[in-house]
Amino acid sequence: MDQSLNDIIQQLQDIRTQFEKEIEACSGAEVLEALRIKYLSKKGIISGYLALLGKVAPEERPLLGQQLNELKSLAQNLIAERVEGLQLSHRTHTFFDTSLPGIKPLYGRKHPLRVVQDEIKSIFTSMGFRIEMGPELESDYYNFEALNIPVNHPARDSHDTFYITDNLLLRTHTSPVQVRTMEKFKPPIRIIAPGRCFRKDAIDATHYPTFHQVEGLVVDEGINFADLKGIILAFAKKLLGEDIKIRFRPSYFPFTEPSAEYDFSCFKCGGTGCRICKGTGWIEISGAGMVHPAVFKYVDYDSEKYTGYAFGMGIERIAMLRYQIDDIRVFYENDLRFLQQF
Ligand code: PHE
Numbered sequence: 001m002d003q004s005l006n007d008i009i010q011q012l013q014d015i016r017t018q019f020e021k022e023i024e025a026c027s028g029a030e031v032l033e034a035l036r037i038k039y040l041s042k043k044g045i046i047s048g049y050l051a052l053l054g055k056v057a058p059e060e061r062p063l064l065g066q067q068l069n070e071l072k073s074l075a076q077n078l079i080a081e082r083v084e085g086l087q088l089s090h091r092t093h094t095f096f097d098t099s100l101p102g103i104k105p106l107y108g109r110k111h112p113l114r115v116v117q118d119e120i121k122s123i124f125t126s127m128g129f130r131i132e133m134g135p136e137l138e139s140d141y142y143n144f145e146a147l148n149i150p151v152n153h154p155a156r157d158s159h160d161t162f163y164i165t166d167n168l169l170l171r172t173h174t175s176p177v178q179v180r181t182m183e184k185f186k187p188p189i190r191i192i193a194p195g196r197c198f199r200k201d202a203i204d205a206t207h208y209p210t211f212h213q214v215e216g217l218v219v220d221e222g223i224n225f226a227d228l229k230g231i232i233l234a235f236a237k238k239l240l241g242e243d244i245k246i247r248f249r250p251s252y253f254p255f256t257e258p259s260a261e262y263d264f265s266c267f268k269c270g271g272t273g274c275r276i277c278k279g280t281g282w283i284e285i286s287g288a289g290m291v292h293p294a295v296f297k298y299v300d301y302d303s304e305k306y307t308g309y310a311f312g313m314g315i316e317r318i319a320m321l322r323y324q325i326d327d328i329r330v331f332y333e334n335d336l337r338f339l340q341q342f
Helices: 005-025 029-040 045-055 056-094 112-126 154-156 176-184 224-239 293-298 315-323
Strands: 138-139 167-172 189-198 210-220 248-255 255-266 282-291 307-311
Touching: 005 029, 005 045, 005 056, 029 045, 029 056, 045 056, 045 282, 112 167, 112 189, 176 189, 176 210, 189 248, 189 293, 210 224, 210 315, 224 248, 224 255, 224 282, 224 307, 248 282, 248 307, 255 307, 282 293, 282 315
Parallel strands: none
Antiparallel strands: 138 167, 189 210, 210 307, 248 255, 255 282, 282 307
């Protein structure tokens, strides 16, 4: 041992003074880390002295050990204190920095299908229609039978139905609300019935196993096909503008006679033909027709006295045309990047 214990203790004192000076001047996390390495790491100054412990006389060991431990914990504590102080001042700084831009909360908004459905509803209510609703879980009777589609009728094949039991199913269209409404009320009737429908369709760009329709039904004395065309034209103009044209093509539905499918002139190209209307100038909307006397029979309406018309309307279809969306799946994937555009 070539140094006296007193010398060593004096050196430790100097190291302590030096350390305190350095940590006082220390301004950031990096300098603080450098300081820790300098004094406390394995090859640091304090560790170097710890190695001395083995070399001093046994009776000197306790005092030197105590001095070294004191210095070591002082250094550790001061560094820890400064680290915490730095973090705290950083946090306090951020908290009070009023120039930082705020965090924008995410606002909920209406789904595009809801936007279109609301618009369709408001157009029809402005023309004197009431809103009726029916259940999505429907009985065979309302979905098919009372609509003149008995068991084994070939029209059932076109509705790939989700059956829950023999008698209960997920409605394949909103037409059962026609029957439910006529059971509840006597004419005159003037309603629309928006809602969700289900069919076992394979998913592709234009088919999805769930979709939405709006049903329309008007029953009174003297209602005729011209009234139906008039209301569809008025609706189309309100929804898509004065220049829109409509056309009806003969078709078949068991619950209407005569039956038709109706188209809107393509509002993208105005009827000259484009990608959206596949070159035809027309866009298919849905089916319509005069209520079949057989349906009136189910609800006890006198078909000698009353006549009526009914129409359907696919909401996804109209939303796709309105927003020029070419894939129905986006409505159901709930991708925020899509939904936030509405
Ligand atoms: N319910 C028919 C369908 O889903 C559409 C329709 C409604 C046809 C009303 C005529 C009258 O295809």
